[in-house]
Amino acid sequence: MTDTPAPNCSTITRLYEAGKVVAEGFDPHEIGDQLAEHPDAVLWLDLFDPDENDLRIVADEFGLHPLAVEDAVHDLQRPKLDRYPGHLFMNVYEVHVEAGAPQPAMRQTEISAFITERALITVRKSPSDVSRLIRRWDADAELAPAGGVGFLVYGLLDVVVDGQFAAARRLDEAMDRTEDDMLEEGGAPRSVRLYGFGLRKTLAALRRPVAPMAGLIADVMHSDSRLVDERLAPYYRDVDDHARRATETIDSARDRINHLLEADLNEQSTALNDVTRKLAAWAAIIAVPTALTGFFGQNVPYWGYGKFWGFLVSLALIVGTATGLYLYLKRRGWL
Known part of the structure; x- marks a missing residue:
């Protein structure tokens, strides 16, 4: 095992046994020895932006399916859970939203994960803060002895879904601040209207990684790998509830911004009609004496x-x- 080559990409390793970290920061080529030395332990291996050769090394070590490895290499996979002989493949997105002016923006990190009987192997394709994930596992360490790899998967899903729910709420709160400005008499200023269009665009982008999460979590809970036992099931249901609330918040916010933009357009049309009526009235007032003086040729x-x-x-x-x-x-x- 010690002669197994190690990936060249940046890696993080942690070994959990009975709810405690018994080893961390060791070289990936030591994984086999560590698992053999601790037969009841489970492994977390994180790979940052690996290439095909790096993943091929890991695939040979853990028997990963080549189609799953191919999905982990290529970017912009949809959120999903695929079953392969001996392991699961999961793809999710960690998101962060900036709702400030002049335009809201969303940043996302694609995370692919191989879930085996004794290991969770995560593949991050862009920089992200893994310390949040580590803190979540450390905070819920009492679940580790009974949960095994299911405990690690729960921590990953919980962090991802909490971030998605926070992003959805942040956009919803930005909608509250924008609503009064968009309903001004005569229509909203151009900057406010453009911000509203930016909110709608960001909400649509956020929904793509968030909407499939409830179905993905249900697949994890009902997978044949028996990841989720009776003790972990309530925690997974809590994550599922947060995922559904995030989707509902996004859908509600999208409906609100569409109605606001429609109301703003109606207000602009009303203001334009009012201006047109005023101009037509003044034109009529001016046209009558102009027509009379022109008819009589009055040029005094x-x-x-x-x-x-x-x-x-x-x-x-x-x-x-x-x-x-x-x-x-x-x-x-x-x-």
């Missing part, structure tokens, strides 16, 4: 008629009234 002398200064006065009046009307319409938002 004015102050300064036939004088150069009279021409300057009339030119100044034309420019001044046109400029004043432009500024007034601009201030009202009609131009």
Whole structure:
């Protein structure tokens, strides 16, 4: 076992036995010896951005299916749980949302996991904070003796789903702050409207990794590998509840933002109709005397008629009234 080559990518190793960490930070080529020395222990092996050669080494050590290894190498797999002889393959997404102006944004980390009888092997394809995962396992160490690898899988799913639920709530709270601004008289300002479109886009992006999680957790609980025993089942149901609430929060927020954007569009249409009515009324007021004077050919002398200064006065009046009307319409938002 000690002659087994080690992956060249960055790795994290931890060995759990009876709820305690009995070894950590050891080289991956020592995994076989560590498992043999501790027959009741379970392993967590984390690989950061491995290539095909790195995963081939791990696959040979644990008997992983080549199709699962292929999925772990390629990015942007859908959230899923696949069954293979001797192990499960799981793909999930850890997410983080920034809801600040001018545009909300979502960052996600794809995590693939091989679940064997004695090991949880995670493959991270972009940087993430694994300390949250370690703290969760350490905080729930009393579940480890009975749970085995199912305990490690529970910790991973709990951290992922909690992050997704927090992201959904963060966007929902941003919706609360935006709602009053979007329902202003005459329509929301352009910056608020663009932020609303950004919220809708981010919610749609967040739903893609979150919506399948409830079904994935159900598959884990009912898998033939007997990962989840009676003691762990309530904890998995709690994770499942959080996953469903995250999806419901996203769907509710999407409905709200769609209704808000529709209400804003209706408010803009109402304001435009009001402006059109006012312009039509003023046009009618001006058109009637213009038509009458044109019909009778009334072209009477004015102050300064036939004088150069009279021409300057009339030119100044034309420019001044046109400029004043432009500024007034601009201030009202009609131009």
